Amino acid sequence: MPDMSFGDAIRMALAEEMRRDPRVVLLGEDVAEAGTTFKVLKGLVDEFGCTRVIDTPISEPGFTGLAVGAAMAGMRPVVDIMFGDFLALIMDQVVNQAAKIHYMSGGKWKVPMVVRATMGASRRSAAQHSQSLHAWPSHIPGLKVAMPSTPYDAKGLLKAAIRDDNPVIIFEDKISYTKVKGPVPEDDYVVPLGVADIKRQGRDITLVATSSMVQVALGAAAMLEEIGIDAEIVDPRTTWPLDEKTLIESARKTSRAMVIDEGYFRYGVTGEIASVIAEGAFYDLDGPVRRLGARHVPIPFSPVLEDVTVPTERDVFDLARTMCNK
Amino acid sequence: MPDMSFGDAIRMALAEEMRRDPRVVLLGEDVAEAGTTFKVLKGLVDEFGCTRVIDTPISEPGFTGLAVGAAMAGMRPVVDIMFGDFLALIMDQVVNQAAKIHYMSGGKWKVPMVVRATMGASRRSAAQHSQSLHAWPSHIPGLKVAMPSTPYDAKGLLKAAIRDDNPVIIFEDKISYTKVKGPVPEDDYVVPLGVADIKRQGRDITLVATSSMVQVALGAAAMLEEIGIDAEIVDPRTTWPLDEKTLIESARKTSRAMVIDEGYFRYGVTGEIASVIAEGAFYDLDGPVRRLGARHVPIPFSPVLEDVTVPTERDVFDLARTMCNK
Amino acid sequence: MSADAERFVRMYRQMVAIRFFEERVNDLYTRALMPGLAHLYIGEEAIAVGICEALRTDDYITSTHRGHGHCLAKGASPHLMFAELLGKEAGYCKGKGGSMHIADPATGNLGANAIVGGGAGIATGAAFAAKFLEQGRVAVCFFGEGALGQGVLYESMNLAQLWTLPVIYACENNLYNEYTHCSETTAGDMLARPRAFGIDSEAVDGQDVRAVNTAAVRLVERARRGEGPGFLLLDTYRYRGHHVGDIAREYYRSKQEEQEWVTGRDPIALHRAWLESKGLMGRDAFERIDVEVAAEMDAAVEFAMKAPYPDPSRVDEDVYA
Amino acid sequence: MSADAERFVRMYRQMVAIRFFEERVNDLYTRALMPGLAHLYIGEEAIAVGICEALRTDDYITSTHRGHGHCLAKGASPHLMFAELLGKEAGYCKGKGGSMHIADPATGNLGANAIVGGGAGIATGAAFAAKFLEQGRVAVCFFGEGALGQGVLYESMNLAQLWTLPVIYACENNLYNEYTHCSETTAGDMLARPRAFGIDSEAVDGQDVRAVNTAAVRLVERARRGEGPGFLLLDTYRYRGHHVGDIAREYYRSKQEEQEWVTGRDPIALHRAWLESKGLMGRDAFERIDVEVAAEMDAAVEFAMKAPYPDPSRVDEDVYA
């Protein structure tokens, strides 16, 4: 099983699902010949043609709304949101329509669609092209939200999302597309939505990390190991459904927990996850659950500024060390 | 000082600020002669004319975007979003534009605008007209978010918001417009953004409550008093800036804290506030900070269903009682 | 009777059904027996009826906050609609949707929508699916002229025309966005807007059910043949308030204006006069329809009033499929 | 020289300045000295220059991801622009904005915008303020034809026409939305879109700086007189990739097409030929401009390269005013 990049795993998942189910179509800007700006879909149009890999106008609300209707009427559309920042443009379609239609219709209509959105800073793309806005859909009943951190999870979660009968938003870290590599089976496997994964076993502290922050946590864990701290890394993989049990058990075991996420810190996903852990593991905790997220600033352009905006291995290391009194 | 309704206090604040500053204009659907669907602005057009109280087309993104530009170019626009659910339509203008322009321009441009949005369920308005989406803007650096719970605070916070040089989103509970009454001075006072208010002093448990939930907490506190539990009610009044100090001090004093908010429970504002308290007061707490929010469902229409969706006095009472072991 | 004559009679009956339905809504609401908001379709019946008469049962519609008429015209049962309006378990949406969200897959009703313009993307998407799946179905997107303010409508029309989708945009121009006249909210020429995207567009008297039907048939057949989207601009008027509670309306429109429409351009009266003049129906037949429809509606209300509320535990169901 | 002649020369010089600026951006970027993304304006210079020549310093503009040309034409300093592009403290935005967000109140530049269509609301709002405050200012909203896909543009145009706002929408139609030809994304007739809202709209050869200027002057003066918004549809072409990294372009457009524009419709060459033919400038004058502008740009690059980065502690400043 050769290593594969995160981006290639996404493409593989899409190709497999499109072969399996002719109702799966891809919609987005420059998805066909260009294969998206990140080249992640490159080649799919050759296999599936431009009736299934569809270039759209720059109309995020319009084509997302179209996907909602298409999903209700029997398709399985996968919408490509080039930069996650543009989620701000489609919240009405996703939240007021897609998320609520099943419920509002008393369970009669279904909206089996997927929104693939990128996330992540560190590319010097500045404030409107660097956000990680997964806290927003995570807040909304009726949506599911996936945040793969490895090529294996990317393939498995995306396939699960496409097969799910509900609207699912999947966040793909732009840096990971090419930088993160790992084994990806050729099999037709899925990673069920709502099952956390322990990316590293450890005894001393639980590091709950999402998406891009899993790599950061792994780096920090290696540094921590050198000073004798054995970190456990738990990747929830989906913020909703949330695998509370795995999170709480890990924290109870290690007695210390930190939550690390690339979204803005305040009112972000770390608050919920930390609260879930605190509520479930309070009497086993040595101290409060601590959190790291992006600084409370729009993402700056200048490299020297951007580099202090998102949590780094060093930040995780320092905080973990303090928490372990070492 | 006669009692005044919440809605009248809002109107008073707007009238005062419009008299004080000719650059203040109101924009929204049916704001002029109709005085909004809730009649809150009734009469303002008579005093200020239709060049300052401006009926718009049903173009939330368009007129919010217009307000951003108008604010940059010297106005102080106040935008009316009839139902807070429609925030989903303006997130791009608010989050990608208004919130970031000051930062992206290195501090050169300012965006002194206010978005008034309603919130709150319990009016049998169903899933697309009942949401309380304040968690979203609270997450975004560059925005301030106010949530008045009393007529006094409504007037003072709205006036502060209009004078603030930043984009401020203020959430007004629809039920409170007519139902909540209280003393409102005729004076030109403001309630500074970022200062919590203790709505009730107590010794046994801290109830942090926002907006509509302050009334619920007060009702619950009366019930708790009868069984000998003395609740302290802290109203943050703004989710950002957040008066962490007051929250933490109260929790340290009472050793128990619950956070109550009408927004969806998951990944809502209670997670952040509970985490702030847990981080700041951990060693003084008897147990984990507990939270109440709207059930993880789209708001249903049927009264019997809607009534079990949003936290009630009874819910607060029951949980507080459990937390106090009574 | 010829097929045409049957159609004309059926349309008459449908319009009466909608009117009687709405009068009962008004009654229930003013007697405080109905929760929430209700936006009545009275005065606009010819549009829903004329258009839906041109559709197959498996064709799609999207509807609006003012949606009861569309729903009924597409074939919904008044029993289940009233049950929904009262928040009962037997309602179309088990009481979860209410007036503004009635949906019914069996009649192709993708749902009423409380977001102005909210149906634009959905209808266009259903048309996309119909084309992709080669089902020969058509989708109709009903909306008020207020939705011309929503950008997503233009995005959707652009997509529909680019991809030759079988969708008809039906703009019900009743002159008011809530309490604001459309001249204050709509610059330029309304019909020029869809035309700018190359969409086959036509203005029709929305009070003339036969004219509406003729125009709808043309665009629906065209769409079904794969020739792309259409747009109908339908002049109409709502007789009552924006919602039932909107009683004192003089500050935004005159009693005289209301009276002119009610007396001079009532779609039911106009169609009745025509049917009479053509000798297709006589006084007895009209009376019979009135009696039958009234009985049906009363039975529906009674059914709904007696139907039980959902158990509160149902609140957590149907969030996820 | 007559005022007219001076204007023609000034426009020539401005176009050269933009081109030289962008060539240096390309150079810095390909040498990995510039972070982020860079979208070059080369080939489209006549638009920014022809329009901004019609504006006062205190008039407003909003710009796009492809914004360097607008910025320079409105009067920005290349020194501070390069500093911004390199993320330096001395830049227009203290390094916080970068290429896609340069803003400059001193020249009325409300900012480049990385959201396609993001300037529509802002420019319209600035025009609203200008009218309300009776400042006699005008706002120009630059955008690519890709922004015709964004609904907010139609919402904004409707508002502008309804309220007679002094805003000009300048649509730079360079044929491509990134890597997709506009014929695949734009149904119907582009110019019919603003016209549907009643906006005074005109198509102009965007490679002819004098034609652009003439049309801009007409609409700007009209707007300044309080007669409402205008729309310019400007045909143009970007010579280079969508961004600097977009090198292999054959899959979406042919080398031949590129060649035709570059050799046959270059705005600088065309204007130069005209200036020569009119005897307004000779070879020496052109050479002098080249030398002067090159020196200015080189000095700007040097300044920017030497300028210090902001201290990381600055990251927390400017979030709130």
Ligand SMILES: Cc1ncc(C[n+]2csc(CCOP(=O)(O)OP(=O)(O)O)c2C)c(N)n1
């Ligand atoms: C996006 C959005 N904005 C505002 C509203 C509030 N609202 C409900 S109906 C209405 C007026 C709609 O007018 P029109 O589309 O002409 O339909 P009509 O009521 O006349 O049938 C408004 C503004 C809404 N539901 N959705």
Ligand SMILES: Cc1ncc(C[n+]2csc(CCOP(=O)(O)OP(=O)(O)O)c2C)c(N)n1
């Ligand atoms: C709302 C939004 N969607 C997508 C993008 C990504 N994007 C950046 S530039 C661009 C193409 C813009 O084309 P056009 O408007 O014609 O401008 P041009 O690049 O040709 O000057 C796209 C799709 C964006 N920045 N904003």
Ligand SMILES: [Mg+2]
């Ligand atoms: Mg209307």
Ligand SMILES: [Mg+2]
């Ligand atoms: Mg272009």
